[in-house]
Amino acid sequence: MxxxxxxxxxxxxxxxxxxxxxxxxxxxRTPCPELDDWxxxxxxxxxxxxxxxxxxxxxxxQEGTALQRQGELxxxxxxxxxxxxxxxxxxxxxxxxxIFPSYREHGVAYCRGVNPHDLLRMWRGAAPSGxxxxxxxxxxxxxxxxxxxxxxxxxxxxxxxxxxxxxxITYFGDGATSQGDVNEAMVFAASYQxxxxxxxxNNHWAISEPVTRQTTGYIADRAKGFGLATWRVDGNxxxxxxxxxxxxxxxxxxxxxxxFIEAVTYxxxxxxxxxxxxxxxxxxxxxxxxxxxxxxxxxxxxxxLGADLEALKLRASAAADALAAGLREAITxxxxxxxxxxFAHVYSHGHSWLEGQREEYRLYLDSFAADAEVSR
Amino acid sequence: MKTLTFSQALNSGLRAAMxxxxxxxxxxxxxxxxxxxxxxxxxxxxxxxxxxxIDTPLAESGIVxxxxxxxxxxxxxxxxxQFDGFVYPAFDQIVSQLAKMHFRxxxxxxxxxxxxxxFGGGIGSPEHHSxxxxxxxxxxxxLRVVSPSNPEDAYWMLQQAIADDDPVIFxxxxxxxxxxxxxxxxxxxxxxxxxxxxxxxxxxxLTLIAxxxxxxxxxxxxxxxxxxxxxxxxxxxxxxxxxxxETLGASVRKTGRVVITHEAGKFAGxxxxxxxxxxxxxxxxxDHAPVRVTGFDIPYPPAKLENHHLPDLDRILDGVDRAMxxxxxxxxxxG
Ligand SMILES: Cc1ncc(C[n+]2csc(CCOP(=O)(O)OP(=O)(O)O)c2C)c(N)n1
Numbered sequence: 001m002x003x004x005x006x007x008x009x010x011x012x013x014x015x016x017x018x019x020x021x022x023x024x025x026x027x028x029r030t031p032c033p034e035l036d037d038w039x040x041x042x043x044x045x046x047x048x049x050x051x052x053x054x055x056x057x058x059x060x061x062q063e064g065t066a067l068q069r070q071g072e073l074x075x076x077x078x079x080x081x082x083x084x085x086x087x088x089x090x091x092x093x094x095x096x097x098x099i100f101p102s103y104r105e106h107g108v109a110y111c112r113g114v115n116p117h118d119l120l121r122m123w124r125g126a127a128p129s130g131x132x133x134x135x136x137x138x139x140x141x142x143x144x145x146x147x148x149x150x151x152x153x154x155x156x157x158x159x160x161x162x163x164x165x166x167x168x169i170t171y172f173g174d175g176a177t178s179q180g181d182v183n184e185a186m187v188f189a190a191s192y193q194x195x196x197x198x199x200x201x202n203n204h205w206a207i208s209e210p211v212t213r214q215t216t217g218y219i220a221d222r223a224k225g226f227g228l229a230t231w232r233v234d235g236n237x238x239x240x241x242x243x244x245x246x247x248x249x250x251x252x253x254x255x256x257x258x259x260f261i262e263a264v265t266y267x268x269x270x271x272x273x274x275x276x277x278x279x280x281x282x283x284x285x286x287x288x289x290x291x292x293x294x295x296x297x298x299x300x301x302x303x304x305l306g307a308d309l310e311a312l313k314l315r316a317s318a319a320a321d322a323l324a325a326g327l328r329e330a331i332t333x334x335x336x337x338x339x340x341x342x343f344a345h346v347y348s349h350g351h352s353w354l355e356g357q358r359e360e361y362r363l364y365l366d367s368f369a370a371d372a373e374v375s376r
Numbered sequence: 377m378k379t380l381t382f383s384q385a386l387n388s389g390l391r392a393a394m395x396x397x398x399x400x401x402x403x404x405x406x407x408x409x410x411x412x413x414x415x416x417x418x419x420x421x422x423x424x425x426x427x428x429x430i431d432t433p434l435a436e437s438g439i440v441x442x443x444x445x446x447x448x449x450x451x452x453x454x455x456x457x458q459f460d461g462f463v464y465p466a467f468d469q470i471v472s473q474l475a476k477m478h479f480r481x482x483x484x485x486x487x488x489x490x491x492x493x494x495f496g497g498g499i500g501s502p503e504h505h506s507x508x509x510x511x512x513x514x515x516x517x518x519l520r521v522v523s524p525s526n527p528e529d530a531y532w533m534l535q536q537a538i539a540d541d542d543p544v545i546f547x548x549x550x551x552x553x554x555x556x557x558x559x560x561x562x563x564x565x566x567x568x569x570x571x572x573x574x575x576x577x578x579x580x581x582l583t584l585i586a587x588x589x590x591x592x593x594x595x596x597x598x599x600x601x602x603x604x605x606x607x608x609x610x611x612x613x614x615x616x617x618x619x620x621x622e623t624l625g626a627s628v629r630k631t632g633r634v635v636i637t638h639e640a641g642k643f644a645g646x647x648x649x650x651x652x653x654x655x656x657x658x659x660x661x662x663d664h665a666p667v668r669v670t671g672f673d674i675p676y677p678p679a680k681l682e683n684h685h686l687p688d689l690d691r692i693l694d695g696v697d698r699a700m701x702x703x704x705x706x707x708x709x710x711g
Contacts, residue, residue, distance in 0.1 A: 122502065123502075125500060128678055145434055145462075207405070208408070209433075214433050354673055357642075364691070
């Protein structure tokens with residue numbers, strides 16, 4: 001008889017983690033029959049571009065954290081460590097594919113060309129959201145865990161009804177897979193064979209809770225139970241993520257149903273700037289994952305191919321500097337919202353009660369101006 | 377007597393309840409090692425074990441649904457919802473199941489589940505972190521809804537809520553978590569006092585009703601009004617459902633004027649219920665229609681605009697002026 005623990009503590013899955021990998025942590029190329037065909041075109045130039053992209057969003061993340069520390073942003077959700085998962089998937093998408101993200105996909109937004117101003121606006125507390133979803137084919141950040149996956153399923157049903165060849169991708173964390181919404185989203189997508197790619201960044205933590213609090217097995221295996229085609233990939237290997245995302249997109253476009261990618265990665269920073277991971281996370285664990293750094297491994301791989309690393313790093317830091325300058329410029333030029341913004345956009349057309357409230361509040365504010373006039 | 381912050385008082389209240397009854401279990405996201413994102417459960421898992429302070433999977437419907445099952449089995453679950461805006465995924469379990477089980481089972485099943493929700497705004501957070509959902513719950517028969525406004529009430533009301541055999545929605549004004557106050561740990565409150573309102577400042581000219589985060593603001597407004605010669609009686613509602621109309625009615629009959637304030641929107645809010653019920657009960661004693669000073673009927677705004685949305689001292693005084701027929705901005709009188 002196995003012993004029963006009375007703490008409800010789930011056990012970690014046994015054995016070494018298994019996932020698809022193309023480039024190992026030391027930069028070595030390993031054959032991967034499941035993925036190799038999807039990255040035939042990835043030569044030194046493409047690898048260099050992926051490296052530059054990752055360097056840019058790493059910098060974006062540093063700037064976000066710094067701006068929060070300086071009081072320019074109310075909050076920031078770091079992506080440090082998840083660069084390969086976001087760039088690998090983001091660069092596999094077609095311009096017409098639609099994205100439903102959570103709050104952490106700054107790197108995916110960067111791939112979409114969301115401008116820094118729009119990216120930071122929500123984090124600054126200057127507006128509920130930043131960009132127009134239809135301009136970049138990406139919905140606004142979602143804070144309610146898992147809610148966006150249902151929207152993706154519905155959007156996918158729409159694509160299918162329209163006979164479109166586009167796909168929809170939705171991003172969420174390992175913690176989110178416990179939510180009813182995410183499970184219901186998989187039911188809908190599978191049942192209607194909607195072209196939806198579920199992209200789970202398993203970064204091992206949901207704030208303070210390890211992934212073993214959400215599941216005792218592999219997250220990707222859970223998706224199989226819903227009838228989804230699944231890939232479990234090394235989420236710190238940008239080439240593997242790119243390949244798996246291309247493969248999964250091809251699958252969903254073929255009309256045979258949704259797909260699921262579990263990108264096994266790690267959240268190197270805090271959950272958000274309001275979080276203190278030292279209360280729950282072992283420093284050794286961090287070290288272990290630092291050794292699997294997504295940028296270092298591409299650099300090491302390029303080095304083994306004889307590429308000019310020096311030049312690449314110069315290019316990357318120039319691009320990152322430009323991005324950082326753009327972010328700072330965005331903050332200094334971002335106007336504070338006006339009182340009118342308070343009442344704007346609650347409804348798409350007139351609403352008598354709310355208009356009354358707006359008018360009342362205007363009168364109220366004017367009364368201060370009038371008082372000031374009198375006392376002068 | 378001990379001086380505690382609001383959050384320390386809640387932590388001590390949980391500890392006392394767990395020591396008093398070993399059927400009390402805590403459930404929620406990040407409440408173990410982390411001690412909750414607001415540290416209200418700090419140290420409790422260490423002292424009571426992971427079987428009594430349960431870090432749950434990330435699933436609010438699951439948390440409340442399983443709390444119902446635990447209560448069926450004789451436990452007294454105290455659930456932490458991380459932020460107000462995340463209670464909605466659990467809404468179905470709360471309003472369709474938790475609230476109705478006693479009625480459905482014709483009194484045979486009791487569900488002493490307490491749902492703690494840090495609620496309200498004023499802390500500069502993003503979307504879904506500053507909501508005031510009290511009216512949804514107060515509107516649902518079978519639930520009791522309370523909100524403490526100070527450390528002493530936090531300490532005692534939480535224990536009373538946990539000891540209550542009915543489900544209680546326990547709303548914690550998160551912007552007051554750091555507020556300090558004296559807590560009398562020995563003076564055990566009277567039976568049933570959880571559902572009593574408190575006159576926190578006596579006065580004769582006007583009754584100002586608030587609860588949770590706005591009680592402090594209301595007291596500040598009363599102090600400011602004193603300079604203008606208006607003597608305000610401030611009532612801390614404490615229990616939003618049921619409402620202690622006895623205390624409220626007596627006050628309004630005395631003063632003849634009433635202002636109600638809350639952060640939630642005005643339309644179909646708690647203030648609407650209080651205004652209507654007090655008008656029904658005290659019509660002959662009123663010198664002016666009840667006045668509501670509330671948040672606007674908008675989704676909670678981004679941080680840089682929340683100071684406009686939340687009733688502050690000036691807006692409450694403006695409402696007082698209207699109830700006193702001393703001009704004010706005539707809010708709502710023609711709309
Ligand atoms: C419905 C809901 N419940 C709780 C929260 C509070 N919360 C914000 S992020 C988070 C952890 C999410 O973890 P995971 O899904 O793994 O994503 P990650 O942040 O690690 O990328 C929690 C509990 C929320 N935003 N929404």
